[in-house]
Amino acid sequence: MCRAARPGQAEAMTMLASPPVRTLPSGRTAPPVSGFDVTSASRRFRRMAAVLDRTTLLYDVATRGDEALLVSLARAGAGFAVEDAAGAAACAPHAHAGPDRSGLVSTARLDSCDEVAAMAGSGVRTFVVRSPEETCRVAIAAPGSAVLVRVVPLSSTEEGAEGCTVPEAVTVLRQAGASGLDAVGVSFEIASLRRSPRAITAAVGASARLFGAAAEVGLRLDTIDLGGGLPALEDGAPPLASYAATLDRSLLQEFGIARPQTLVRVGRAVVGAAAA
Numbered sequence: 001m002c003r004a005a006r007p008g009q010a011e012a013m014t015m016l017a018s019p020p021v022r023t024l025p026s027g028r029t030a031p032p033v034s035g036f037d038v039t040s041a042s043r044r045f046r047r048m049a050a051v052l053d054r055t056t057l058l059y060d061v062a063t064r065g066d067e068a069l070l071v072s073l074a075r076a077g078a079g080f081a082v083e084d085a086a087g088a089a090a091c092a093p094h095a096h097a098g099p100d101r102s103g104l105v106s107t108a109r110l111d112s113c114d115e116v117a118a119m120a121g122s123g124v125r126t127f128v129v130r131s132p133e134e135t136c137r138v139a140i141a142a143p144g145s146a147v148l149v150r151v152v153p154l155s156s157t158e159e160g161a162e163g164c165t166v167p168e169a170v171t172v173l174r175q176a177g178a179s180g181l182d183a184v185g186v187s188f189e190i191a192s193l194r195r196s197p198r199a200i201t202a203a204v205g206a207s208a209r210l211f212g213a214a215a216e217v218g219l220r221l222d223t224i225d226l227g228g229g230l231p232a233l234e235d236g237a238p239p240l241a242s243y244a245a246t247l248d249r250s251l252l253q254e255f256g257i258a259r260p261q262t263l264v265r266v267g268r269a270v271v272g273a274a275a276a
Contacts, residue, residue: 057266131172184221230269
């Protein structure tokens with residue numbers, strides 16, 4: 001049964017033009033960005049999209065939500081990952097609406113049906129869920145939506161240890177399908193992606209196991225959300241092409257020619273590179 005939002009629940013982005021330093025819904029502090037250049041950010045995004053040309057890139061709106069930036073990225077083909085209804089409303093006029101439902105994707109903790117309904121009302125068509133309770137809220141407040149189930153981190157070094165094991169994820173996806181939702185795939189949050197593309201291999205392998213287990217109970221999954229973590233230029237990480245090559249190789253090894261749709265969330269990789 002759905003319950004009301006808890007008192008004192010953190011509120012996310014309440015203004016499009018945010019101060020240089022602010023606290024995000026997760027409790028993280030957004031890094032200060034000075035000398036910001038929207039044109040450079042858009043150019044950086046386009047370069048990333050050209051390298052990851054078989055992957056849908058979702059801009060993480062919590063990183064920076066200037067309206068000019070959202071407009072520019074939407075024109076470059078970006079979808080948007082949002083953490084609350086305010087972020088969804090800010091992106092709604094600019095998000096593209098396609099059959100893959102990747103224009104607006106909720107990565108929020110879904111603590112109330114009201115929050116889910118507000119995001120759905122702003123055009124969110126895909127929700128990341130972490131539990132049977134969150135799945136229930138989506139089924140009630142946004143019937144017919146697509147859901148991706150968050151799987152727990154792949155190693156003890158990963159941050160944000162929340163979500164389901166692979167067997168639990170299959171149960172949640174079955175619940176989603178039985179509730180009239182479109183159970184489409186799996187979601188990760190791969191913090192170690194900043195340091196090495198090898199984390200992609202582990203995520204794709206876990207996805208293949210989940211896809212296989214889901215198929216055994218009659219579910220056909222087709223989407224892998226690899227989360228965020230692509231490094232900004234100044235991080236000194238491997239070149240972006242190595243991430244793309246690792247992803248292509250891992251998908252071919254695990255799925256053959258039946259390649260699933262892949263999503264990657266980008267934020268600092270776009271904004272950080274655009275900061276003077």
